[in-house]
Amino acid sequence: MNQQELIRESACGIVKKLTRGEVTPLDLLDVLEKRISDVDGEVNALPTLCFDRARQSATELMKKPIAERGHLAGLPVPIKDLTDVSGVRNTLGSPIFQDNIPARSDILVERLEENGALIYAKSNTPEFGSGANTFNEVFGATLNPWDTSRSAAGSSGGAAVALATGMAWLAHGSDMGGSLRNPASFCGIVGLRPSIGRVARTPKSKVDATLGLPGPMARNVEDVALMLDAMSGQHPGDPLSLPKLANSFLSAARSGKKPRRVAYSPDLGITPVDPQVAAITRAAAERFEEAGAIVEETHPDFAEAHECFHVLRAFDYAIEMGVLLRKHRELMKPEVIWNIEEGLRLTVEQIERAEIQRVAMSARAVQFFETYDLLLTPATIVEPFAIQNRYVSECAGKTFDNYVQWLGIAYAITLACCPALSLPCGFTESGLPVGLQIVASPGCEAQLLAGAKVLEDVLDVRPTTPIDPRGTESGC
Template identity: 65%
Template sequence: MAGDVGLTHMSACDVVDLLNRGEVTPLDCLDALEARMAIVEGAVNALPILCFDRAYDQAHRLMQRPPGSRGRLAGLPVPIKDLTDVAGVRTTYGSTIFADHIPDKSDILVETIEAEGGVIYAKSNTPEFGAGGNTFNDVFGTTLNPWNTKLSAAGSSGGAAVALATGTAWVAQGSDLGGSLRNPASFCGVVGLRPSPGRVASDKAAKIDSLLSVKGPMGRCVEDTALLLDAMTGESPADPLSLPRTENFLAAARSGWRPARVAFSADLGITPVDPEVAAICRAAATRFSEMGTIVEEAHPDLSEAHDTFQVMRGMAFASSYAELLKRHRDQMKPEVVWNIEKGLSYSMADVIRAENNRAAMFHRMNAFFDTYDLLLCPATIVAAYPASERYVKECAGYTFSNYVEWLAIAYAITLTTSPAISLPCGFTSDGRPVGLQIVGRGRAEGHVLAAARALELILDLRPVTPIDPRSPD
């Protein structure tokens, strides 16, 4: 099946089954991806860094072991977000400061994926240092949405989402602080899961105990996303928050578990939402009733989310990039400069207030899950917007005060440490995908995945991707 583009239209789980049976090889998968990229990549700019030579070498090494003994991914190719180091592969973090950077060592996460038979063949595009909900940078340019190449793919895992949607990846690694797995999944009609902090071990930099930023999986369907999560999990002494591998998430997704009672909120009480997006998500949420689930309108009190997230995010950017700002201010986009300077301006009183408010939101959310099994809401407050606009400035008559405030429906969940998945749930009248966010109690990824798969089967949107890029002209 060498060079068979049809292979790229299969699910990751089906391809792994073929790999385990020896009916295709990792080389066949890489050939198929190269052929598919020749067709679609030029229109969307999802995977600007390629390392196929390294991938073929790795595939040959894997093939020295018999099929069925090559790890959970069995030789399946995986792209890595360009915020995550891969040894010997150009890694820019979306910044001209690091335009020629080639790390000597891979991130823990990459080592984990490779140990499970994942073959790294590309780096996916990201905004500078992952900042913002639109994937563009001065190194590689803008990643475009394949449903309409005039529109944004969101961010910061925009390249990963577009690769999935166009068939140049079966699964993809991303990361999420303010919705960076969930937002692009929603805009591109794929699945993105933000795991609980510690579920996926990764290298730590300035703040080793941060609960905000996590790495996680993306796929075209829930089962594929669970498959990659299984290949990403595990404990490492180099990550003090990392959790031991205790659950098979693909089995959990397929377990048949159903929630008894779920809550839906169109806005979590904290943000404007486009009325059409809200209506699509509400209609999808009500379909949980078809599996015998009680669906009610409710949400916990998350009213402190805006101030708390701004302080916590500012602290993270200041601790990570303040020294770079001193030396390379002219090479940083204005939004990153703003975030670093905001972080440097906060007082100890601001930090104490934010920490106390985050704890309060965490406890309220935990108590909320004593009544409801899941919380449902839109993954993003709008569908894809023009790629030429740096961020969403207004929604439903409300003007946002900064470049990340429009992401509140995602970052409020980040603050609670709950796992959350963005599941494709419908389309706007002009054909833009919309994602439903399904949120669970901390460390309950298995229930989130099981419920998402159950709803996915009801909505019957799995066969929609991959697609060829669509230009409105």
């Protein structure tokens, strides 16, 4: 198999070749290094490379019998530049940490490496992962390969672009207000925000931080399931982490289990949506009927989502970055400063109200899923926007109050503690990808993956990946 055939292969296909001895982990690293050299200069997805470390890990892994090399068996994986990898620069997209080299990896990275992942790169992210457009003062902007004048979204923009362009088979992302769902939508790949505790990670400032969670990203549903298997499981270092399930997520994705009743909502009752995006996602949702499902337009009550998320996000920012603001204010972007200061001004009464609101929304969502197997919405409310715009300031005639409010359709699901996946479902008139958000009840990733795979097969709109980056002159 030549290099082009390898980079276009699925992650599951690559793992099969690894376990059969048809390729070696070192072969794959050579392929990726060449692909990155050819492509990344146009999109800036993987600014930090660590191939020497990866090759050393591969050499050690290859000393083990193939059957003992874990779920990924030597498959290379990039890690988002917010998460520690031992001996590798971790900037968090901030000048404050541009020379930071952690001595120890995050629990998440250790778990992936135990399961046969080779870490070869760090993917670009906005400063502290803040804002759904991947740019920072350390590495610059990551560009959308479907049209390099457009945003790749964020904050897992580098990971999504690496997947779309064949610089990765799987990628690690993280998600608070859609940070892996939005880039997945903008780049035509699949991203899954799991349930709280499904993926263990090292606690930082709060043991019980549950807004932002790590998750898998890939080019298709089966590959996302494969990576979730490699990421999941209990760890004593993360008190919230969940035990591994008896059956694999990959087997769930391949089960063919069809939902009986699904709900579609273009807006969850809380946000404007670009009419073209609404039409594309509605048409995709209705195709669940071809799999025998009943499709109805409805949604749980998320009326408090904007107020609740604004408060809880600001509180998290104050806890996590208040000390950085006091020491390094001049090095922080204005949106981050605003969010931290919003958090520092909060009263106990505001936090109490927001926590009660979240409990109520979660309870209503759980009740909703007693009737519906899945909830479907747009993954994001606009098509990829111009890269020079820091964020979406208005949609369908509505102006937003702040730089994160346009993400409400994603962060409402975050607040409800539900697993959610962005699935490619079509293209705009400009030829840009659109993602359908598929949501399940808390803890039900298996049901989510099974349903997503059923619809993926029905839609059959998997974009041609990897793609070579395209400028506006291509007509996209």
